[in-house]
Amino acid sequence: MLAAVLFPALALSAGMALAAPVAPVYDLAQKEKPVMMDTMRDLVNIESGSGDLEGLAKIAALIRDRLTKLGGKAELLDAPEIYRMGDTPEKIGQIVHAVFKGNGKRKIMLIAHMDTVYLRGMLKDQQYRVDGDKAYGLGIADDKQGVATILHTIAILQKIGFKDYDTLTVLINGDEEISSPGGRSLHTKLGAEQDAVFSYEGGGAQGQLRLATSGIAAAYLTVEGKSSHAGAAPERGVNALYELSHQVLQMDSLSQPWRGLKLNWTVAQAGTNRNVIPASASAQADARALKMSDFEQLQEQMQERVKKQLIPDAKVHLKFEMRRPPLETNAASRAVSAYGQKIYQELDLPMTIVDTASGGGTDAAFAALKSKGAVIEGMGLTGYGAHSNDAEYVLLNSIVPRLYLSTRLIMDFAQGKVQ
Numbered sequence: 405m406l407a408a409v410l411f412p413a414l415a416l417s418a419g420m421a422l423a424a425p426v427a428p429v430y431d432l433a434q435k436e437k438p439v440m441m442d443t444m445r446d447l448v449n450i451e452s453g454s455g456d457l458e459g460l461a462k463i464a465a466l467i468r469d470r471l472t473k474l475g476g477k478a479e480l481l482d483a484p485e486i487y488r489m490g491d492t493p494e495k496i497g498q499i500v501h502a503v504f505k506g507n508g509k510r511k512i513m514l515i516a517h518m519d520t521v522y523l524r525g526m527l528k529d530q531q532y533r534v535d536g537d538k539a540y541g542l543g544i545a546d547d548k549q550g551v552a553t554i555l556h557t558i559a560i561l562q563k564i565g566f567k568d569y570d571t572l573t574v575l576i577n578g579d580e581e582i583s584s585p586g587g588r589s590l591h592t593k594l595g596a597e598q599d600a601v602f603s604y605e606g607g608g609a610q611g612q613l614r615l616a617t618s619g620i621a622a623a624y625l626t627v628e629g630k631s632s633h634a635g636a637a638p639e640r641g642v643n644a645l646y647e648l649s650h651q652v653l654q655m656d657s658l659s660q661p662w663r664g665l666k667l668n669w670t671v672a673q674a675g676t677n678r679n680v681i682p683a684s685a686s687a688q689a690d691a692r693a694l695k696m697s698d699f700e701q702l703q704e705q706m707q708e709r710v711k712k713q714l715i716p717d718a719k720v721h722l723k724f725e726m727r728r729p730p731l732e733t734n735a736a737s738r739a740v741s742a743y744g745q746k747i748y749q750e751l752d753l754p755m756t757i758v759d760t761a762s763g764g765g766t767d768a769a770f771a772a773l774k775s776k777g778a779v780i781e782g783m784g785l786t787g788y789g790a791h792s793n794d795a796e797y798v799l800l801n802s803i804v805p806r807l808y809l810s811t812r813l814i815m816d817f818a819q820g821k822v823q
Contacts, residue, residue: 613780
C-alpha cells in the first residue's frame with residue numbers, strides 16, 4: 405500500500421527538480437536509525453579479522469540470515485578461485501551472496517566487506533559504545549557500517565514494497581583487508597552483469613562519493629648469488645647485493661609520478677655477515693597506477709629490465725602482484741553520482757564527487773574491471789579512525805542521510821530516472 409502513496413510522491417519530486425525530500429522514504433530512514441545502530445552493535449561485537457575463520461563464519465551466518473529474513477535468496481559461497489599473494493592465508497572465509505528478484509529491467513549490486521584488520525581478543529578492550537553523536541567499535545567504520553547500511557536500505561525497500569529492479573544483488577566478502585584474494589573474481593564476474601554497483605565503504609568526512617581510486621601492486625625482487633670470504637676470496641663469490649642494487653637502480657626511471665604511475669622500492673635485505681659475500685638478496689616495491697593498462701605495461705617493462713644483469717652468474721627473479729586494480733570512472737558513474745548529489749540537495753546537504761584518483765584499495769575496482777555500468781564508491785556513513793584500535797567511530801547523524809541517499813538512488817536508477 406505504501407508503494408501506491410510513494411510513487412506519485414516520487415514523480416512529484418522529480419517534477420520539482422528534486423527540491424524536497426520524499427517524505428515516505430525519509431520517514432522510514434528516520435525510523436531505521438535506532439534499529440541500524442543495534443545492527444552495528446551486533447556486527448561490531450563479533451570479532452571478524454581477515455584470518456579469523458571462526459569469527460568470519462559467525463558474522464557471515466548472521467548477515468545471511470538477515471538477508472534471508474528480508475526476502476532474499478541468500479547463501480554462503482566458497483571463493484571460486486584464489487589469487488595467491490605473499491600474505492594470502494591458506495584458508496579464506498566464505499562470501500555472503502544474496503539476490504532479490506524484482507519485476508523491473510535493471511540489475512543493481514550492493515557490496516561491502518565484513519572482515520577487519522583486528523586480531524581476536526582485541527574486542528574486550530573496545531566494545532561497541534555510543535558517546536554523543538559517535539558510535540565507536542572495532543571495524544565499525546571499515547566496514548561494518550557498510551554492511552548495516554545495506555541491510556537497512558533493503559529493509560526500507562521492503563517496507564515500501566519496491567521491486568522495480570530486475571535483480572538486487574548483495575555481495576559481502578571477508579577478505580577485503582588482505583586485498584580480496586578470494587572475493588575479487590566474483591566481484592569482477594558479477595560486476596560485469598550489473599547496470600550499477602554501489603559500494604558501501606565510508607563516505608569520508610564530507611560524505612563524498614568516489615568514482616576513481618589509484619590501483620595498488622607489489623613487486624618482489626630476489627637475487628641468488630654465491631657466498632665467499634669477503635677478504636680472502638671475494639672474486640670467488642657472486643655478490644647478490646651488487647646485483648640487487650643494480651636492478652633496483654635501473655628500474656628507477658620506470659616511475660612516472662606526474663601521470664600517477666609510481667614505483668618505489670621500500671624493503672630490502674641482503675647478507676648474513678660483514679665478512680661474507682652475500683649469497684642472497686631481496687627487495688620489495690610498492691606500485692601505484694591510475695589505469696590498469698599502466699600496470700600491465702609496468703610489469704612488462706620490469707620483466708624486460710631484469711634481463712639486463714650486472715653479474716651474469718647471478719640468478720634474478722621478479723614477481724609482480726596485482727593487489728588492487730585502479731577504479732576508473734566512466735560517463736555512467738558520473739551521471740549516477742550527479743543524480744546522488746541532487747538527492748542530497750533535497751536534504752540541504754552538500755556532497756562532493758571525487759572523480760580523480762586518490763588513495764586506493766576498494767573492491768569496487770574489481771567490480772568495475774569488466775563493467776560498462778556505473779560503479780560508485782563511498783555510499784557508507786561518515787567515519788574516522790579506520791584501522792586504529794582505540795578511535796574508530798562513525799557519526800550517527802550520517803545514518804538518515806545515507807539511508808535516504810541509498811534508497812532513493814536504487815529506486816530512481818531502477819525506474820530509469822538516471823541514465
